[in-house]
Amino acid sequence: MLPSTAMAETRNLSVTLRVFLKTYRWRKIDPVPMTRLAKPLSECRVALVSSAGFVVPGDAPFRDSVRGGDYSYRVIPADTDVQALEEYHRSDSFSHEGVDEDRNMGLPLDRLHELAAAGVISSVAPRHVSLMGSITAPGRLVERTLPEVGVLLISDKVDVALMVPV
Amino acid sequence: MQTVGLAQAEIEKRGIPTASITMLPDITRKIRPPRALAVPYPLGFPLGEANNPVLQTEILLTLMALLERDDVPVLEEFRVKG
Numbered sequence: 001m002l003p004s005t006a007m008a009e010t011r012n013l014s015v016t017l018r019v020f021l022k023t024y025r026w027r028k029i030d031p032v033p034m035t036r037l038a039k040p041l042s043e044c045r046v047a048l049v050s051s052a053g054f055v056v057p058g059d060a061p062f063r064d065s066v067r068g069g070d071y072s073y074r075v076i077p078a079d080t081d082v083q084a085l086e087e088y089h090r091s092d093s094f095s096h097e098g099v100d101e102d103r104n105m106g107l108p109l110d111r112l113h114e115l116a117a118a119g120v121i122s123s124v125a126p127r128h129v130s131l132m133g134s135i136t137a138p139g140r141l142v143e144r145t146l147p148e149v150g151v152l153l154i155s156d157k158v159d160v161a162l163m164v165p166v
Numbered sequence: 167m168q169t170v171g172l173a174q175a176e177i178e179k180r181g182i183p184t185a186s187i188t189m190l191p192d193i194t195r196k197i198r199p200p201r202a203l204a205v206p207y208p209l210g211f212p213l214g215e216a217n218n219p220v221l222q223t224e225i226l227l228t229l230m231a232l233l234e235r236d237d238v239p240v241l242e243e244f245r246v247k248g
Contacts (some may be wrong), residue, residue, distance in 0.1 A: 026197050027229035028198055029171065029175045029182065029197060029199060029239075032238045033175055033179040033200060034178065034200055035181050035236060037183045037233045049170065049174075071172065093209060094209030095211075098211045104213060105213045105222075111213075111222050115223070120230075123226070131169055131170070133169045134169070139211075142172055142176070150179075154180060154182070158182055160182065160184065160185075161182050161183075161239070162230070163171075164170070164183065164186070164212050164213070165167050165186065165187065165188065
């Protein structure tokens, strides 16, 4: 049974969240960057970037106390047991039931390994990136964290990045 | 959607093609990441359903198909196969 057959329309959300979504000044990406896919997917190394707030057991947790949102990131190695990941996303604006039950809901690493085994993609990148979502003040995320994430993916010779918010 | 969208823009800018999932297409339309797939599931359920590898894989394949597009920003809707 699917949790809902309807798009998560704003009218289904809490009043507080609806007001936030309506009044928050979203960052508009302008100009929109575009990089062409240089080769077939079957020759591509693929990385995942998730904002589910996942952390490999033993790594430092994301912190609720950072004003405007924790802008740090964690690396999730490809050989991680995805179901063992710890979730630190504390937002009550969404149901955590899905990721609680199956971590692939926020970081579909098992699916990616299957796609590589099936030859749909060439390989799973050695490192994947975990961010904390619901960052209301994204300045430090954009200025400090994301350039580091870009360098990490480039140094791993990643061809494609798939992005998963929660 | 914003955190992922901003990360997406930075990665794409550095020469790696990207595609993202979204559960809030109206917000994604404002943020304008290069390529996004709107899924008909609530916040917290980007891959549709827990422990449903068939559906999760279908979503990922549809998402990866968007990588062929260069008419950014792209925002497509995911439809479950009948």
